[in-house]
Amino acid sequence: MIDNINELRTFIVAAQQGSFTKAAAKLGVSTSALSHAIRKLEEQLNIKLFNRTTRSIATTEAGEQLFQNLLPLFESIEDNINALSTFRNTLSGKLRINGNDHAFLCVIWDKLMAFMTRYPEVELELTSDLKFVDIVSGRFDAGIRLGHGLQQDMIAVKIADDMQMGVFATPHYLAQHNAPKALDDLNHHRCICVKIPSMDGVMQWEFMPKGKNRKYNPNQVIKWQPKGQLLLNNSHLVKQAVISGQGLAWIAKNWIYDEIERGELVEVLVDYAVHYDGYYLYYPNRRQDSPLFKALVDCLKMDK
Template sequence: MAKPTFNELAAFAAVAEHLSFRKAADALGVSRSALSHTLLGLEQSVGVRLLNRTTRSVSLTEAGAQLLAGIRPVLLDLDAALDRLAEARGAPAGKLRVNANKSATRLLLGRVVPRFLAKFPAVELDLVSDGRLVDIVETGFDAGVRLAEDVPQDMVAVRLGGDVRFVAVASPAYLAQQPVPNTPDDLQAHRCIRHRLPSGKLYRWEFSKHGEEMTVDVPGALTLDDNDFMAHAAADGLGIAYVPQSAAQHWLDAGQLVLVLADWCPPIPGLALYYPRNRHVPSALRAFIDTVKETNAQRD
């Protein structure tokens, strides 16, 4: 049996991590056809099929899963060794992949990214805006940014910015025609602008007051999947929306929206940068973490 090359094993690991030739090819910076050819060569070398391929999906065979389990620690150790070598040469370098939702991406671009790129010009930052809460390890990201309450427990979390507040808002014109709700249950008699999550599920509005928590599956004829659109629709009098206050602030300041159920909408812990607990932290990620902390210190 011919001994596989490092490039072949690295290519296999990328496909196994992404379960997609297109995504793995993009991550490696090669064409999909070249990657497919490399994997065919690897399978010929080891004499066993490692991947199940269809026109729509890629999955590991039993042999492929065994190979991945064996080489993954080695590849991670090699990455760590190369990263330490880069540190010894000087400033952090290489590619840093961060997954964040839309509001987090906006915050990073406004506060963190300019400072980070100015201090570490040798780092290539790949910032992916994604509404889904993805497994950052499985999808090949170095770190993610989400609400602190959504960060998986096996991750290290670093605060990014302050608390956030989700608020129920409506236009004065709408409230002139409808009784103002006093409790979350009163929303059942209102037109609400519902929120479809990236998973496809409808979001159930969550309220809290003096330790009492309520979750309401609100009615409504309009469903949207973007906080800014929901705030805009509420300002146009189409119903009550439940959005981050930052998304509604422009309309609140202009008097085109007002808060309802304000005492049921307390602040909650805001965004957090998170990364795997038990893996080597690359120098580029460590520099990004330090930049986030510096930004927090200046804001505080």
């Protein structure tokens, strides 16, 4: 029998933070007090919940099972408490969302700002990643990804139109080099490359065969491995590099609309450009009954 339910809450926060120090700061207690509470819980359960190193902690197999079973229960309690704020005509609580720079800045930024204005007691934590993240193991409430990259066991709500990709360069660069007319011509150009954190290599560029529907089709897509002097891991840097005339960049068109309109960037290989299914907000089904989460979905979905 657990003596104090707060010890379970302490365990959950520690598992989420992956650090006793961070968990203690979040709970407003000392690290030693938190560590003592975890040891007491382990003694009561007669099982080890965390593997500890000098710098971090990680749940054991038993600890992870306990965490996965307890988290929905505590979230339900938290959601029910937060739901009481509707009697004050507002909502409160915290939402952790994983996505990428492009999705946050070009697609939903204005809607998120409106959401925060509408619900000033809600705390949003946005984490931008190039790599694909398991939102469950990453302790996120929701993720934002393109339609073809969604996890199958998630609820998904479309929040953006199709995304148009293209190859772009400055007029000055193209004046100095022959503009590519076919995909093989890319081998003779400097390309701005993107490093994917979860992979040991460079992100491939994707195209659709000339004369085909531009909509992404995994059975027809042509993958091409770019090579260049510049290797970056941030979409802001890719945009800056192509504007600076460092070569060709494969980039989302709405990321550079202003530069296209001003004639600062020109698209090449238009007939091969690929269109992806738009961004979706995706989340586990245990979140769908939360009033706070319903408000977020209502804010971001496309019919707004």
